Amino acid sequence: MEFVRNAAEAFRMISRLPVGRAKTERGDLKKAAGHFPLVGYAAFAVWCAALPLVSCIFGDHLIAVILAFSVLYYFFNLFHFDGLLDTMDGLFSQKSREDVLRIMKSGNIGPSALFAGALYIALKIYLAAGLEMMLFLPVFVISRWAMVLSMSISKPAKNEGFGSTMPFGKMGTAAASGIYIIPVFFLADPAMVAAGIALVFLSVFVLVRTVEKKLGGLTGDVFGLVNEACELLLMLLFNRMQDFVFPVSIFGG
Numbered sequence: 001m002e003f004v005r006n007a008a009e010a011f012r013m014i015s016r017l018p019v020g021r022a023k024t025e026r027g028d029l030k031k032a033a034g035h036f037p038l039v040g041y042a043a044f045a046v047w048c049a050a051l052p053l054v055s056c057i058f059g060d061h062l063i064a065v066i067l068a069f070s071v072l073y074y075f076f077n078l079f080h081f082d083g084l085l086d087t088m089d090g091l092f093s094q095k096s097r098e099d100v101l102r103i104m105k106s107g108n109i110g111p112s113a114l115f116a117g118a119l120y121i122a123l124k125i126y127l128a129a130g131l132e133m134m135l136f137l138p139v140f141v142i143s144r145w146a147m148v149l150s151m152s153i154s155k156p157a158k159n160e161g162f163g164s165t166m167p168f169g170k171m172g173t174a175a176a177s178g179i180y181i182i183p184v185f186f187l188a189d190p191a192m193v194a195a196g197i198a199l200v201f202l203s204v205f206v207l208v209r210t211v212e213k214k215l216g217g218l219t220g221d222v223f224g225l226v227n228e229a230c231e232l233l234l235m236l237l238f239n240r241m242q243d244f245v246f247p248v249s250i251f252g253g
Contacts, residue, residue: 040141083224
């Protein structure tokens, strides 16, 4: 079945979950991108399993969050975090477009990117420690939809690499991919989900246009930046909003 094949390919592309290997064509990769938000549901399931388990073992909530994040990042976010660091390294270099793309492709991390990455992880762990469990669902799903949105409003910066295989300039793909967000409205607070989508839509537009001025388009590393940036922004937003929705934590976090 084509739907199952494309969904499985999405998991192979942006996760480490063992879904097997398959011979895929370039067109299949473009179709698989629309299923990226589905991977967010799997990330949420792993988070919901890892955090309580580690909490029972160690007892300390902060330690549990750090270790659960390690599991989450191993299976789902290391790809994106690597893209965040590579993009920051390139953009912070203040060099020409060609040199920036070369720096991003090299994979070597400079001190600026290392510093930005350390601050990012520290802030994310701090926010995660105080966030209600169900709010991680929209964080993981909407941030992966943000990658689909970013490619739908831009073009590839080069004709090689992971980024060049994505369905650029196709708003229909982003719209169809948005269907995966609908269940989130019923599982989490709908007002917060709507606010999160609005924030992501605006943030992706600003981020994409900023990167385009430097690179002329997007790369696979930039998609990682988009996902990680949107996860952090959503966590910041939900941490502020949850005090009005959940005045008393139902999870004891």
